[in-house]
Amino acid sequence: MGRRDIKGDAKRIFDTISAGGAVIMPGDIGYAAGANSGARLQQLFDAKQRAPHKRNAMAGNYELHREVHEIGTREQEIIDAIALDAGLPICVVAPFRADHPVIAAAAADTLTASTVGGTLAMLLNNGRLPEEVVRLTHAAGLPLFGSSANLTGTGTRFRVEDIQQPIIDAVDLVVDYGLSKYHHYRRSSTVIDFTTMEVIRIGSCYDLISDILDRQFGIAVPADPGRDVLPSGHLREQAAAAN
Template sequence: MAPQVIHPQDDAGRVFEVLKKGGIAIIPASVGYGVVAIDTGALQRIFVAKKRQPHKRHAMIGSYALHQALHVLPAREAGMVRLLAVDLDLPLGVVAPCRLDHPIMQKLPPETLARSSVEGTLAMLVNGGAFQDELSRLAMEEELPLMGSSANLTGRGTKTLVEDIEPEIRDVADIIVDYGKAKFNHPRPSSTMFDFKNIQLLRYGACYDVVQDALWRFYGLNMPNDPGRAILFSGHLENEQNRYYAQVGRP
């Protein structure tokens, strides 16, 4: 068997052409596989395939550059994101107030925006790996909103291998990019998600122990210990304040 060559720039370019034509893609990230789209109809097909409940939210597939363009945070909170995603090079799910007047956000139809934003905030995976960074760069260049969630049936957990993704999800995709096992697969896949508006942890995820240490060491924030997947499989902290974002699902 001929060896596969991984080339994020070329692979992201092929995927982006599919997405611009209204397609759906299963893509790799350092924290697991995601299923993404730009077109509203394609996003709805993903929603149906995942068997999601109406209150579940799309997340934006992004990068640190897109975070800077769309999110609005005070200097202290912006510094936290930079520390985690840039200085420490960690994958991070960022929830923060967003610029709803930005051209990318303006291209979201009202129904998609309603499924992507809560009280003016937007969830975005930042620093998800070279492939995602390139795909996000292409979407940002053309001012297109790239949205999605984890490539799995709702409640079944983020997948770190393409072959573990349920057939219902694989079948809805027009293109699948297989980079093998996700880099951050233990002790949890998916991204650690943090609400930087309310300074609140929303989900235990990849590299959480490093995030926990950094926020304490540099900002004096005392974060709870991860109880482990045996106790809290999804990693989502289920309470009324953050329930809305409990299944944005990206890696």
């Protein structure tokens, strides 16, 4: 009992991933299952009963995003307003540098399963533990890919006890931090394609993100019709880190 050992837990996750294992770890937007190995990512795909066209997202932080993504000045200002000024979680879809050491370290089949049309999705601001894990993987030149820890189509899980057993059985380590910070949104991350400024998925903090886009940049995005109408939040079928 007591405070969480974020650095110690991040090291356990890093050690598992770097040894070719798979993990379930908590984030502010929900629990995710991830790995570095293409074979383990495929096992997670199979456990999730995930369609082949679905894509993984890369776990990231702001520093890795700036190094990997190739993005215009205005688009970067928008990301900075969301991720830095407001401190909100956002999954950025944008062209990427294939020669970056972290990307180059990924196997070809892993990249195929994690990119679409020359773009890569990277999740930013998902909480202190994921940020610490990414700091370690970044320093080691290792990519970390994953998706939400749930059977496809059943929605993001915000507690470990709600994760279905096939997903638990597919990993080597489960880190339980209790209820996720943004559980009340009942969706995963908000995903935006910054090549087109198209919303791929309405997710956590979409109300705040859409307000920033409108007020600060004059960009109108679709209204959220609500979970009863659009439970997954998907506006375009392709979203990386999809349920």
